Amino acid sequence: MIKRSLMRLRYVSLFAVLTACTTVAPQGPVQTPPKPTTTTSPPAAESSSSPTAVDAPSASAPLPANATFDDWKQSFIAKAAAKGFAPEFTAQVLSDVKPQAAVTSSDSQQPEFSKPASSYMRAAVSASRAAAARARLDANPNVAEIVANSGVPAELLGGIWTMESDLGRVQGNIDVVSALATLAYNGRRRDWAESELIACLKILRDSGIGRETLKGSWAGAMGQTQFLPDNYLTLGVDGDHDGKVDIWNSDSDALASSANLLAKAGWKPGQEWAVEVILPVGFDYYLAETTKKTPAEWAELGVKRADGGYWKPAETGEQATILLPSGAKGPAFVALPNHYVIRKYNNSTAYALAVGLIADLIAGRSPPVTPWPVEPPLSLNQRMKTQEALKAAGFDPGAIDGVIGIGTRQAIRDWQRANHMTADGYLSFDLANQFVVMRGGAAEAR
CATH class of the missing domain: 1.10.8.350 (Bacterial muramidase)
Structure with a gap:
């Protein structure tokens, strides 16, 4: 039933955008202040492995x-x-x-150990979590209206809801x-x-x-979809029409508020958040994460959709980036603008990927065809020594803080290229140990 319902919601959503597109302006609930402040957590440094960056x-x-x-x-x-x-x-x-x-x-x-993206995905994304979200969405009489008013698809709201509070079960x-x-x-x-x-x-x-x-939460985020107090005041929506905005006890209010936030953050109806792709032999991994090209331009470099499908007309002119959350050995994604809208909620690559992958499962789409590699977590010592070694070698990672964010990943990418390695910017367990040894330490055991 949810499948039919979600298909109907997508058509309603598109109609809503055509009739109310002037209401969509940027901002989202967690972490980046440029536009109207819309974030569910405080201003933060981005982390690729899990949304726990200091x-x-x-x-x-x-x-x-x-x-x-x-x-x-x-x-x-x-x-x-x-x-x-x-x-x-x-x-x-x-x-x-x-x-x-x-x-x-x-x-x-900083956490003593940091989960790699692959471990985070296996823990966060599952068919059972998607099925639970699908059932709650399907049973909610207000979801169709929420989607129509915001242009944000029901499955994406289900992904946010699942990740933020396990469908309201864990609110802090x-x-x-x-x-x-x-x-x-x-x-x-x-x-x-x-x-x-x-x-x-x-x-x-x-x-x-x-x-x-x-x-x-300890950072002040509240309710089923973890709104900060100011977001509650400026973006909260009475989704069940009972005259109050109750993001703690009303599923509809929580979902409508999140939909409002994502719409105002610039959600583009009718477009995917990201698409898994297969990279060609000889692909220049240095292009990942920071280089923007249209899907057609990526295709000219041999990048193919993993599902064998075609890009939607609305997506063909968009600027998109290649994401390698587990490096060259894991799944690759072409991230479209909606991926970065999700990151207004929590500025973590892994978080946004988990939300999107849960949403895909809710909507009946397939999980990634490329398996996630199995790797142990990185210790704080490994992360800190990596940054120290990069800086000592002339590749500035930014602050020596143990956060493997975009600055550190770019420094790794530059170091890898200078040393004739696959420049995917990924800090694997073995590479982290190599940096530890470069700083005079002993390699850590798996």
């Missing part, structure tokens, strides 16, 4: 070195007063708030006010955290929502 600090005027948490509270109460919130109200909201050690730890620590139980207050006091992203706290004050003052409802 967030990049934003510039904030520091409190005095010896400032206490109460000093920060008084400073914030004054800032909130300048935004129209009575000092008594803000003080009451913060009265029971104390710094949360777990939040500080989550914000500041941390007091969001306390989490954001802790992040603000710690100072690494004070401006951002305080702006989200201001949004919390507005929710509590104006929306009829109690403090006990504002539960979520």
